[in-house]
Amino acid sequence: xxxxxxxxxxxxxxxxxxxxxxCYAQPKTLAQRVAIANDFTxxxxxxxxxxxxxMNNAANDAYSAWPERLYIIDEQGRISYKGGNGPFKYNPxxxxxxxxxxxxxxxxxxxxxxxxxx
Numbered sequence: 001x002x003x004x005x006x007x008x009x010x011x012x013x014x015x016x017x018x019x020x021x022x023c024y025a026q027p028k029t030l031a032q033r034v035a036i037a038n039d040f041t042x043x044x045x046x047x048x049x050x051x052x053x054x055m056n057n058a059a060n061d062a063y064s065a066w067p068e069r070l071y072i073i074d075e076q077g078r079i080s081y082k083g084g085n086g087p088f089k090y091n092p093x094x095x096x097x098x099x100x101x102x103x104x105x106x107x108x109x110x111x112x113x114x115x116x117x118x
Contacts, residue, residue, distance in 0.1 A: 030055055070095050 022040070027033040030052070037052050053059040063071065068086035071079055072095065081098050083091060100106075 072098060 022043075024036050027036060033055070034052055037050075040046060051059065063069065064085070068090050070081070070083035070090065070092065072081035074080040080102075081095065083089070083095060
């Protein structure tokens with residue numbers, strides 16, 4: 001989908017202090033859009049699969065995800081959960097609860113205690 005606050009279009013003050021260097025110009029081609037997605041997944045070690053919208057923004061238009069929205073897509077490719085539009089109806093806890101009800105609670109191993117230096 002389109003960059004929300006690209007370098008060459010509308011900027012927010014918070015973008016001007018981009019300490020992570022994640023601001024990009026608005027991509028003009030699908031290849032540029034894919035390159036931005038690849039940069040994100042590699043730099044932030046993001047392993048969850050996701051799609052890249054075509055340049056006509058059909059997925060963005062169909063899912064009305066702006067500015068943010070959470071969806072759960074089931075194994076058959078159907079929408080099983082559609083969250084509210086963010087930021088005010090954006091509810092990650094509701095998504096977690098849905099997933100727990102569907103798949104059960106995920107148990108994470110205890111974090112190792114940091115060794116005390118003497």
